[in-house]
Amino acid sequence: MSFVRTTVAVSALFAFASAAQAQDRVQIDWWHAMGGALGEKVEAIAAAFNASQDEYEVVATNRGNYTETMTGAIAAFRAGEQPHIVQVFEVGTATMMSAGGAIKPVFEIMEESGKDFEPSGFLAAVTGYYTNDDGQMLSMPFNSSTPVLYYNKEMFAAAGLDPESPPQTWPELEEASRTLISSGAATCGFSTAWQSWVQLENFSARHDVPFASKNNGFQGLDTELLINSDTHVKHIQALADWSQDGVFKYGGRRGDGQALFTSRECAMWMNSSAGLAGIRRTAEFDFGVGQLPYWPDVVGDPKNTIIGGASLWVLSGHDDADYRGIAEFFDFLSSSGIQSAWHEGTGYLPITPAAFTTTTLSGYYERNPGADTAVIQMTSGEPTGNSKGLRLGNFVQIRDVINEELEAIWAGDKTAQEGLDTAVERGNDLLRRFERANR
């Protein structure tokens, strides 16, 4: 009798103790910009972490789209109410990293927590975007994607092209487009989403030419745009010429033009690898995924493309215990189980080679052909100074400037040279203003 009573009492005591412990858990606020189905996956990650240990509790909250999330976190910081972790899109990287007093670099957090943390255990092309010039990781890559080429296999077959071999180079792509149009299989050759990201930023990386000076801004705020080089002008002028005869059709700044592809107007479509799921849902035809084309006369062996998407930044002004929890969480986040599940569930890239291996071994890519194209393209060779990423201040406005100038070029109001010269000039003004504000 007394044994039973003692056992009950002891276990009640334990239950009480662990409940108290749960209440005492250190809370870590994570603001993210993932809505809908993606948001649910984010919350699932937080829940899995919370269940895996009992010291910390990560609370994930959706704060609107990327811009709203970032502006919200900045406003909160100014009011002294900042979250621990905030998800910031890649163009906000320079703003975050220049705010020295506002952020706490990831490598520092990992170092202080004594975590065994080795940046070389990550995919260089993914983490490179978020490391400083010394190779130290400033923020934690979270959702990364890269542009790929989607093509309509049925149209390729109808035009007498091989539906299993998408064009590799721009000249091949032009030829394929003309065949597709003249055979009546399509009314337009290709369209592109996120024109600055795909046709200039990734173009530069793939052809190993600088987008901006100072290692694309990694080596200092006194960087200048270099997108009016002959290589860039030649490419943009080619697109402009093609847009006059239907080979290329412009469909909007963001992903708006996807309907051109899914409604069978354009045969090819360049967009983020994370757009795969959406295309699968809306395209009533068989399609394939190819790599982003290159100009063989510029580069014989194209470099890796760079990433888009977002990373997790840690804000300053919290307790040491909180940062230890964040280190635990990031460790959990980069484990290959979590990473491969995230990759398979969302189409975003895994951040470690280990996660890629896990996914490959699971047979995922055999079941989902085309899902590995982005990873292969990302990992084709060691990133160079030109293909590591971009670190430009006021980048949101610079992209706007580039969008505006490109639109003027597509519309035929300006030549590629004129438009890109103006873009460089206007972009440099914005860079100087940022440099001044962040002295």
Place this chain on the structure above:
Amino acid sequence: MERRVYFRHKALPYFLLAPQLAVTLIFFIWPSIQALWQSTQIEDAFGLSTEFVGLENFALIIADPLYASSVLRTIFFSFAVAALGLSVALYLAAKADRVIRGRLFYRTLLMWPYAVAPAIAGVLFLFLFNPTFGVIGVLLNRTFGIDWNYLLQGDQAMLLVILASAWKQISYNFLFFLAGMQAIPRSLVEAASIDGAGPKRRFWTVIFPLLMPITFFLLVINIIFAFFETFGVIEILTKGGPAGATNILVYKVFNDGFIGLDFGSSAAQSVILMGIVIALTVVQFRYIERRVTY
């Protein structure tokens, strides 16, 4: 316009005014002062480093050819919205004034767009005019062979945001014109009729001159609407593009401040906008004062 008789009470009036004044001071006056102050600063997004630059932000804005073009676009846009909205509404009101049966019916069916938010008007026109799947957009491209792509053609984008904004304003203007026409003494119109003036002449010689005050009032209201309240239309349809073709002043303030995080320049632009509103308000009230006196 003063009362002869009133209450005497020391504390009560202040108490009654307190909520309104508190909101005014906290959310109107104080932020405006802050905007003035911020317009003289250059600072980073987090507010970690600020630099007092005097009027430099203003100088940069005034020297910026893009700002000048944004001003011109805003003026063109506002007058186009006002002109389109007013003329269509006036025409319809004249027609509705002539019919005997069903006037109320038409009024009901013509006034509901007033309830539609500018942003929603943007969504409606997006579905109609999207070049790839919009009903009219596709029609223009395929049947009429017009190269309709407002994402690329600045003129088309401008036309579209004008149409969407004017669509929303027609019902508002219509109600005022109709009320104005019905307030015109019947004897006046009949007299003109006896003199042998046809409906067209009656409209231009008798009715329209009497509507001038309302027209002028509506012009100001429509311009203010186009200046400030069309933000939603622009955000949904064009986001200021293509190539800045629809980047009106209010949109630019928002874009530079909240998207670009350049608070100094955005604040300076706000201050310039305040100047414009004050000018418009003065015009509006001088006019109303005049109307009250006669």
Place this chain on the structure above:
Amino acid sequence: MVERGNAGRQMSHVILVLAVLVLAFPIYVVFVGSTLTLREVVQAPMPLLPGSQFVENYLTALTDGALEGGGGVPAWRLLMNSTIMALGIAIGKITISIISAYAIVFFRFPFRMTAFWLIFVTLMLPVEVRIVPTFGIVSALGMLNSYQGLIVPLIASATATFFFRQFFLTIPNELLEAARVDGAGPVRFFFDILLPLSKTNIAALFVILFIFGWNQFLWPLMVTTDPDFNTIIIAINAMLSAGDDQVEWQLVMATTMMAMILPIAVVILMQRWFVKGLIEHEK
């Protein structure tokens, strides 16, 4: 009325009917879109006859809210937020305006004109021009992502105050004198006499301000970063910027229909007061 020619009148009817149809066409298209599948919407040209997905689309939008960018907030909650914001703004504006107009018209006190001008100034500072610093203040007061934050900064109203002032000035002095003879103080006068007399004016103003509140865009876009406090109009904007994901056009259209129903119903059902209010409010 004086028109004798039947032909001219017939023509007027034709033109008016055409205008009604043209004005309504955008809504018809959106309605049709809201009854189709996503694939049908993006197949150009989109069908112009309603499809089979009416129940499914509206149910999904209302309850599921698994909308990319919409933050996973179901439309019923968005509609509730919009209603709370619109009601809060309409009632708030009417309440604080009627009492301040009462103070300005029926009392004499130092700084009366100062107060009047302070209120007048708000006309010149639309939310669009002071948006950035106002955001800072609301954030400093901890009112981001709350109904107070959505409502309170917008409830000062010069136009509503002038509207009531104009009406109060028409109240005969005799009425006030009689009340005072009866021993009615300012509070009793307000509740027993003034308020009942203002009923129509309040109703008229309510319609206009409800629409004003419902249709707010820039302000809720700024102060709600937590999707739980999004209004339906902000959510539609978010749904349109889906980033890497496919925009769910059919759900956007269903949500758009729902975002229009209530304000349109309010305007049409209360049109008698609305028209009166609109014409007099703006004078």
